Amino acid sequence: MTFLSKLLATLAASIASATMLLASAATAHELRLGLITPPNHIWTKAAEDFGADLAEATDGAHTVTVFPAQQLGSEAEMMQQLQTGALDMAFLTVAEVSNRVPDFGAFYAPYLANDIGHAGRILQSDLAARMLEDLPAKAGVVGIGYGMAGLRQIVSKGEVQTAADLKGKKLRITPFKPILDFYNLLGAAPTPMPLPAVYDALANGQVNAIDMDAELIWKLKYFEQADTVIVSNHMMFPMVGLVSAKVWKDMSEEDRATITELMKKRLDECIATYIVKDQEWLDEVRGTDTAFIDVGPEFFGDVPAEWDKIWSEQSGVLGEMRDAAAASAE
Structure with missing residues (x-):
């Protein structure tokens, strides 16, 4: 082989190698995942574990950086x-x-x-899975699966014996209409507020009560600023793993399948964790000096039925959801 031939062969090999590297770079993804929960929260840990799984499964071609605690903005902004x-x-x-x-x-x-176990079964039902199919067209996102936090409880300053004791109280809620309607029907003064502001707001009297799950009541020590914890278990609090539909459409089928499998695995583990831990956290709070009352639907009187009347007109699947829940009850 002449010198010129060798040079041309070397150049050809270099071009081929560069082309392969460029192709690899074009398909690699440095993905960002946002959420509102603090770094030590189970949702955040699930997100980090998913990122580690994806990096391992793709030999580092796809990585995930997790941004907890509203670093990327509110949920509406995200x-x-x-x-x-x-x-x-x-x-x-x-x-x-x-x-x-x-x-x-x-x-x-x-x-x-x-x-809490029943809540997990509802989120893993066929109806819940079918509802995710509407998200690309209606919300511009792809729903991978569900996680959850624990069932909702009420933490209040002052003694509470009946629902009437909550009337007029400024009660912190997550800012969305279903829970707003619930507390309006109850006669409280629901006050939307981001999670990082809750402890100080309860401490300084900006709010008189909060709607919260057992994990954060314990981990963020909300019970320290309360006189009564009402163990009501009145609502589920689901989470959903989402991917931007714009990002999704540019991914290969192989990448979509890998992301779906690995994210769903961590979301399912999130549900399983809460099924085990939710009662443990409540037991931890019960071990403090805070007063507890355990209540059921009768505590809220006609509010659950009135809520159903409102939402049967807004959610076309409410009746089907009640039926699916009944079918999965034990």
Whole structure:
């Protein structure tokens, strides 16, 4: 082989190698995942574990950087970023999804779930999976699967014996319509507020009570600023793993399948964790000096039925959701 031939062969090999590298770079993704929960929260840990799984499964071709604690904005802002493709992924409350797709408000029907295990079965039902299919067209996102937090409880300053004791109280809620309607019907003064502001607001009297799950009542020590914890288990609090539809359409079928498998695995583990841990956290709070009362649907009087009347007109699947929940009850 002449010198010129060798040179041409070397150049050809270099061009081929560079082409392969460029192709690889073009298909690699540095993905960003946002959520509102603090770094030590189970949702955040699930997101981080998913990122590690994806990097391992793709030999580092796809990585995920997790942004907890509203670093990328509120859930409404993150949803907008997902819709435009500015954000790749998010773990958002189903509450935020229901602001755009009202059918999802059915998950918040009062006493839909009998207990935390039942809540998990509802989220893993065929109906719940079918509802995700509407998200690309209606919300510009792809729904991978569901996670959840624990069932909702009420933490209050002052003694509470009946629902009448909550009337007029400024009660912190997650800002979405299903829970707003519930507390308006109860006669409280529901006050939307982001999670990072809750402890100080309860401490300084900006709010008199909060709607919260057992994990954060314990981990963020909300019980320290309360006189009564009302163990009501009155609502589920689902989460959904989302991918931007704009980002999704540019992914290969192989990447979509890998992301779906790995994210769904971590979301399912999230549900399983809450089924085990929710009661443990409540037991931890019960071990403090805070007063407890355990209540059922009768505590809220006609409010659950009135809520159903309102939401049967807004969510076309509420009746079907109640039927699916009844079918999965034990």
